Structures are given as structure tokens and as C-alpha cells.
Amino acid sequence: MLAFFIRSLEAAMIFTFAGLGELVDQRSGILNVGLEGIMLFGATLGFIAAQETESYLIGFLVGIGIGALLGLLHGFFSITLGVDQVVSGMGVWIFGFGMTTYIGSSHTGPLGMERLPTWFGISPFFFLSVVLVVLVWFVLNRTGWGLNIRSVGEQPSVAEVSGLKVARIRYLCVIFGGMMAGFAGAVYGLYYNPVWNYNFLMGWGFISLALVFFSMWNPYLLLGGAVLFGLLWQVSLNPQMFFPGLASRYIWRMVPFAMTILVLILISSKWFRSRWGATTPEALGKPYHKE
């Protein structure tokens, strides 16, 4: 039972890492629906780098690095070139999906390294994710950087006439978002599920994206949502723990995905939105051109 909870929290930390980056990204007005692609890249290249060098550190650094590069790429497309952000994000996802399938195929199988150490049975990354949640909340709500990020995401033209450099702030945010997603992918591939397989991320990037909508751009709610999802995921992977003998394992595998849809419906409802006073960053997804 304890193992079950720990596993849930470890899943939650991965959702949180990816979601936090995307949250900051979206707060600055840039939507990146290609989270899955960046995480796949982070997981695959991190996996390969760690395996080749036998160094976890290098694996994580490669994951973060490729994430930063892909974030930069998405920023270049959507900020500088003015490409529709959904088109660009889809591009990043398909690129990640296609390339990692090819690049990783010769590394199919387990990582073959000693497992990373834990604290009190749980990965230290979990504590890191909690710290980052608090930190991101503080920066967004109590500092000038946060004010700048939020303003750029609400009304870029206002930020511009207030003397801010909109493009620069957005670039920093997408790069941060990419690094977090790449890191989340690396944690997945090097710790959570260190067995490379074709498309082994199983849509976790899309779930993280849904969690950002769920969080209503509040890091604490993001963490809460991530823990909830981690639990749901584990329940569906281990149905025999709770509902022995009920239905086939394939049916259970559907549950977390169905839950994602249900939660998404709930949070999209007017009732929920007005209750929590949720407001989307107004400029989210809209390219900004200087007048």
C-alpha cells in the first residue's frame, strides 16, 4: 500500500515538472501543445546519454538541454515567425514523436544502470517538485518578474508601452517551459519507467497539458491535480489491489485516460469556472505584433 502511494507521488512529480513549465509558458501567453514531443525527446535522449556515458547527471542535463532547444524552437516559430501556436506545438509534438521513434529504437529495453537513490523510500525529485511549486508561485505573484510575465500574457501591448520587451520575456518563458518538460521527460525515462520503448511516454505530456488547464494557472492547484492524477493512474495500473478480478487489464488501462476527459469536462463547465473565478491569460495563444 505504501509503495502504491509512493509510486503515485512519483508520477505526480513528473506531471508537476512538465506542468509547471507549461504553466509559466502559458502565463506569458504562449501555448505549447507540443509538451508530449519535448518530454519524449527529453526521455529518449536523456536515456541514451545516460546509457552511453553511464552517468545519470549527463542524462538529466541532456534532457534539460534538448528541452531548452525545443522550447527555443517553439518560441522562434510562435514569437519571431508568428506561426499559429497550435500549429507550431503540433509540429513539435509530431517531430518529437517521429524522431524519438527512430533515434531510440536501437536502445529499446531497460536502462541497465543502478537505480537512483531515494529519501525515505521516495525520490528526492518529489521534494524538488514541491519546492519548485512554491518557488514558481512566489515568483509569479510576489516579484517584478512575475508581474512582467503575467502582464505579457494578459496584454502584451500594455507591457510594450510600459517599457517591457515582450518577445524577450516570452522567449525566456518558453525556454524555461522546454527545460522543465525535457527534465520531466528525463525523470520519466531515467527513473520512473527506465525501459525504453516506442512511444513509452503514453500521452503523459498531453495529460500534463490538461493539468495546466485544470490548475487554472495556479501552481498549488497544479500540484494538487498532479497528485490526484498520480493516484488515479496507479489505481488503474493496479486494479487488483482494489477491485480484484473485475474486468480485463486492458479495460483498466483505459481508466486514467477516461478520467482525464472527465476532469477536463468538469473544469470546463461554467459552474466550475465561475466558482473558482478562473480567468484564462487573455493573450494566450495569440501571436503579438508590434503596432
Next chain:
Amino acid sequence: MFKARKQEGIELHGDIWKHIQPGEVVLEARGITKRYPGGVLANDHIDFKIRAGEIHAILGENGAGKTTLMSILFGLLQPDEGEIYVRGLPVRFRSPEDAIKMGIGMVHQHRKLVPAHTVMENILLGHPRSRGVIDVKTAEEEVVAIAERYGFKIDPRARVWQLTEGEKQVVEIVKALYRGAKILILDEPTSALTPVETERLLESIETMTQDALGVVPFITHKLPMVLAISDEVTILRRGRVVDRLPTAEATEQILAERMVGRPVIFTLQKPPHEPGQPVLQVEGLSARNNKGVLALKNVSFTVREGEILGIAGVAGNGQHELAETLFGLRPAESGRVQFLGQDVTHAPILDRWKMGMGYTPAERTEVGSIGDFSLVENVAMNYYFDERYNRAGFLDYGGLRQLTEQIIEEFDVATPGPDVKIQTLSGGNLQKVIMGRVLSREPKLVIANLPAQGLDVGATEFVQRKLLEARARDAAVILISEDLDEILALSDWIAPMYEGEIVKLLPAAAAKKEVVGAMIAGVYKENEP
């Protein structure tokens, strides 16, 4: 020019404004020229000087080049030719940040504030105090002190979306002053203010000039305002300075003539017309705005055939919600709307079009038209369901093309043809297409939401004439406008709105401008004269 760039910079900012003398030239523009792609000369060698302690009005119609000039002074645009001098130093603004550092502050007509943020956050945005962790308490004290110095009231913790237009303007002014602005550029400072707010603003501006600040209001057509506040006027027409004179020597008539370039005669003829049967009956209508706040409260009125009802009011007093609720774009919270005797309170929008209602929205590019569609396809927005052009689900694009050509002809639309994308049209021509499209259905009711807002004189007159023509053929017209003169000139009945309510329905013949002005400002009392 190399020298110029070296001299500007942050290090100068500290001392550039020291030891300033009243009457000294603080800002000078020489030969400012800006050419847009396509060869339009928006600014053609514009010169002017602003002295400390002076209010220098810049007057010009839409399209005279005011916006371009303002953007250049604030670093949003770079001029093709010409120089700007601040206290004699040549400067070059590559971004608003550069302009702000040189002490230039701007108060925009279309408020440049983040509605979701608090007043304080808006003021701090871009301010040096907002680096790192923000010390909100100190900043709040400083801001309140500045506001009080100039006689403004300000609540730093309120959210901007909750404020009235007048309060938002105060936030913008305080923000500029807190940033250390010494020269304040005001874009149409009174266009969204009630008379009372206007008066207060003028007093505050007086105080500012005592602090040796230069104040530069840019104004379109509020000539009395120019006469009341400014010391000197520069008049722009078609990108050029056509005149500059001390306000003491100016009269309304002179200013109007110079600005338009021909003697102005206010000629709109409203022929007498007998109203007929009731077309639209509204009883106790209420609706919420986008934030869920009740913005339209218990509104009742009737509009008859051949009658124009003018809805007057300052922006944000429920007129927009009223228009949208009448047309079904916004759900009614309570109340009833009857159109030709039928209850349409909850009728789908498509049914309203088919029954003979028509609406021209204020948001012409976002709602009223589809930028990437051709003129023909835009005209189809009102005809795709019409049996004359829709045969068994197939659209008669040939017929629609002919119809579009008719509209272009009748409404005098300047366009290369009916197949160009509508986003290539100017604002006036776009509005003509939208009006033409809606009016070509010969609707029994036309709701015109800010039909002439932002149009030049010619297009404004044209649009107003078309509304009168609709009235002449016995349509009921609801005209929503923030321009009292327009309301008074066109309406048969006037409904001044304040905070979501109609203050009182007035027959136009008996309505005085001062009374309506007081009503929309919320200072009207029943028993006062």
C-alpha cells in the same frame, strides 16, 4: 547621428530635468516624416515646440496623422526623417522604454492597462521599483502621495476591470507620473469622461503645469475642450501642420475650418416622419456582463416604425450589453423582448435575422466581418440562409456577387472589387460594407452599435444618412452612441443610460444637451431644472 545616439541614455535621465525654467522649450520636433508601405505619407515634415508649464493641444481629424505622430514621440514607431530634442538634446526613441527614460509619459485613448491586474500592479509594471521582490507597501504609499498631490483619488488594490473609464484614465496618468514623466501626452483625454470628470481632470492638469510639466493633449473634434485648456494649438491636416496659433486668438469656428479644410456646415437634415406601429417592446430587461456582474438593469422601452431611439451614455454603462441582449448574443437574465408582437427574448440569432432584425456590431473587425473572407463572402454572412441565395443547401455565389456589387455602388465603398479580402479595406469602407449588408435585407429593426465611432467626417455623415433613410422607409432604429451631438441630431427619442439603467426616456424635441449630459454622468436629479 552617431553623436546623437551616444548622448542619449540612462545616465542622462537623472540630471536632464534639473533647473528647468517656465517657458523653456522642453520638447521639440523637427521635420518629422513617416511614410507607410504603399506610399501613404502619414507625417510630412511636422515641427512643433512644447514649453515648460504649457498645455499644447494638437488638433486634427482622424487620418490627419495624430496617431502616427504620437507613436513616434513615444517610441512606438520610428520616423523616416526628422529629429526629436528633449531640452535641446537630440534623442532617438527605439522603443517606449527609451521615451519613458527621457521623461515622456503617455495616456492612451484606448486604455493601456491590464484589466485582470490590480491598480497597483498596473502602475508598477515596467517601473524600476518592480525589480525583484516587490515592496508593495512602500510603493503604495508613494503612489497615493502622487495621486493626492494632483487631486486624484485612487484605490491601489482595486482590479482595473472594475473601474470606470474615468478612473482608468486616472490610473494611467498616475502611472506615467510615478514613472517620472515630465512631458505628458494625453490622447483624446476627455472622450470617455462625463462632464464632471472632465472638469476634475482639467483642474489636475492645471496643477501639473505648475510643476513645470509639459502637457500635450491630442484631440479630434472636441473644440470647446481645446479652447478651455490649452495655451497653444497646432492643427494637423493630412499629415501636415496647417496652422499654429495661441489659443487666445482662436475661436471654435476658426479651429473647425482649419482642421477640416473647408467651411463646416452642420447640415444633417432630419425630415419629420410620423411613427407607426410598435416594432420592438422591451420590458424589464436585465443581463450580466462578461464578468458575471449585472450590467443591464430592468430596462423598458418601445420603438415604433420610422423612429430612431438614441441610447446615449459613457462607455461601460450597459449600452453594449443592451445591444447584445436585444440581438440574442447575450442571454437575458430576466425581462421580455417582443418583436412585432412575438416574444423573441430567447430566440436564436438566426431566427432574428430571418424575422427582420438587423445588428451592426461595434466590433467591426472581430464580430462584424471576417477579415480573411472576400467582400462577397462577407455579404454572404447575412444571406447564406436566405432562400433567394440558398437553393437546397447550395449557395448562389453569382447572385451574391451581384448583390455585393450593388452594395459597393450604393454605399460608395472604395475597393478594387468584390473579391478582395475585406481586411484590406479601411475602417470607413468596412463599416459601409457591414451597414450595406445589413440594410440591404431591409430589416424592420436596425440596432446600430457605435456606427460612426472612429470614422472620418465623410464616412460618418454617410452612415448617419443611411440610418435616416432606414427610418424614412419605416424601419425602427436603435442607435447606440457615445457622441451626444450625434444622438441629438438623429434621434426621435433619447434614452440616456447610467450604470445599466435608462435614466429617463426623453422625446428628442424636448431634450437639452446639458440635461442629457447630466443624466449620463449620473448627476441628474428629477426636480432640478
Next chain:
Amino acid sequence: MSLAGYRIRVQRRASVPGWKAALFSVLAILFGLILFSLIFIQAKQNPLEVYRQIFRYAFFNEYGLGLTINRFIFLAFASYAFIIPFRAGLWNIGMPGQLYLGALAAFGVVYAFGGKSGQVSIASGPLIVLMVVAAMVAGALVGGIAGFLRGKWNVNEIVVTMMLNFILFYLVSFMIKDGGPFMNLGGRGESFELPDAARAPLIAGYPYTLVLVFLFMIALQVLFARMSLGYQIRAFGQSPPAARYAGIKPFRISVLVFLLGGALAGLAGYHYFAAVPGVYKIARTYGYFGDLSFYGLICGLISLGNPIAALFMALLFGGLSIGGRYAQGKLHLGFGVDFALMGVLMISLVAFQFFYHYQITFSRVPKSRALAD
């Protein structure tokens, strides 16, 4: 920016003429192929030679051409499944899920008539019609979920369709593996084989679904260019608030485009598992075909939603993916060359979106100004 006496300006453009848009699409593909040749160079192959082999196998080899045509049909349906919602401004990335259920439904019809045993109690003609209808209805249902949720509560359709992909992926597993109802009696973790009566008839060696592709091309072309409904879909795609003002019902459009799109994805599923000669079963590797349907997204985007242009793209990419597979085997490249190609093409396509919105102009800078700058 100035360069060698010329000023380079980047300007937003209001619109792109059709021929230019087509040119950019072709350039994007060429750029993608050039970019992709890095993979061959890395594998120490001459890219030109590899491409020559890919194209020769895909289009000029009798066996390869057969594979290409079948894949073309599949991608064409997948592209249309993407295009219809795309014209309404909505993103259908649920082609995999829709085609899985489409295939299951088609097999379900056969199963219902006792086809698992190899014999059916119904004539071939009606059976095939029923299979096609069932596949389309099933695909439409899956799509319709996303459309309904989008229209009713504004639920993000990208996440919903993606989640549905996983759900239906496991539903297929449930049906064909571990003793599921459709499991092959031999227990190989794949579905039963279709009896002869349920196999799609061939026309000149190709399944009749090829004809369906062209019928749908005409239908979609007419829909978007001539019909009121197509107009409403396009208007909604361009500007939802303007469409709503014009009386177009957002909910109706959302549901409709996803129903139509899903139905076409269902056909794609029917085609690959019930019409391609030599398949006639839901293979263990069905997930591969699901992922392959994402090529439909690229075809749809690169053809700017034009149903005719999309067919050329489907043919090209069908050939490239078949040829790529062939080259992969022959040159001992890693698994997934066809997916890598998909990724590279996509990223190149995104980069070229720039040209739809901006133009670059060169103009001579006057000497004096060049100095001042």
C-alpha cells in the same frame, strides 16, 4: 536590417495568392526532404541515391506501387478526417481512435453474422455495405464525443481526442487479445481473419475504397466551395464570434465537423484492416497504423485544407513512407524511418508557415542613408 547596400524588410502580408501558397508548400516539402537526408548522410549513404531508390520502389515497382496505393487511400481518408474539423478551426488528432473503433465495428458486423468461424449467414454485397456503414458510424461516434464536448462546454478537443486514442487503443487490445471476443482462434494476439465474403472487392487489383476516396474528394470540394453548410464551417473556422453573430450555431458546427471527420477516419480503419489485399484482419501491430494516421495532419496542413491538394500530399507521403520502410530494410537503418520523416516534414512545414504571414522585400538603400545607419 541592411546587407550589402540592400535593405531587407520583413512585412506582414494581408493575404497570399493561391499559387504562392502552393509554391510554399512545395518548398516546405523539398526543404523537409533535404533536412531529412541528414539521416542518410549520417548512415553513410548518398541521399540522392537513397531518394532515387525510395521513389523507384514506391512508384515504379509493381509490388511497391500496390503498397503505395493502399497507403494513399488510408492517408487520404485520414487527411480528410483532419481537414473537415480543421476548416472549422478545430483540431482532430483523434484519427487513431476513430479508425480503431471503425475497424472494430466493421469486424463486429462480420462477427454478428457468425464470420468468426469463416462462414457468414449473409450475402457478400449487403455485408460489405453494412461493414462500411458500421465503420463510418463508429468513427463518427468517437469523433462526435470530442465535437460534442467542444461545442457544449468548450472542452479542449486536442486533449480529448488524444485521450480517446489511448482509450480505443486498449479497447482493440481487449477485443483481440487475452481471449477477447474477436481473438483469432489460433490465439496469436490478433483478430480473426475475415471470410472471403467480407473482403473488399478489387477493381483492377486495388480495393474499391480507391473509388470512395475520389467520391469524397468531389463531395468535400463541393461542400466547401458551393454549399451553405461548407460556408458556415469556413466562417466558423475563420472567426467564431463573427459566425455566431451571423446566426451560425457553434455547437452544431462543432458536432457536425467531428462527426464527418470521425466517419472518414472510420473509413480509413475499414480500409486498412478489411480492404487491403493480404491483411483482412486487425494485426498485432495495429497501433502502427494508428500512429501513421498522423500523416493525415501533415497532409491537411500542408494542403491548407484543400481536399484536392490533400490527395497529392497523401500520394506523396504514402509513397515516401512505403519507400522509407523499404530503404530502412535495405540500408539497415533504425526502426521508424517513416515516423522520423513525418517529424522532419512537420517541422519544416511549421517553419514555412512564416511565409504565409510575412513577405521579405529587398530594396536598394540610398548611399547617404546607408552610411547614417
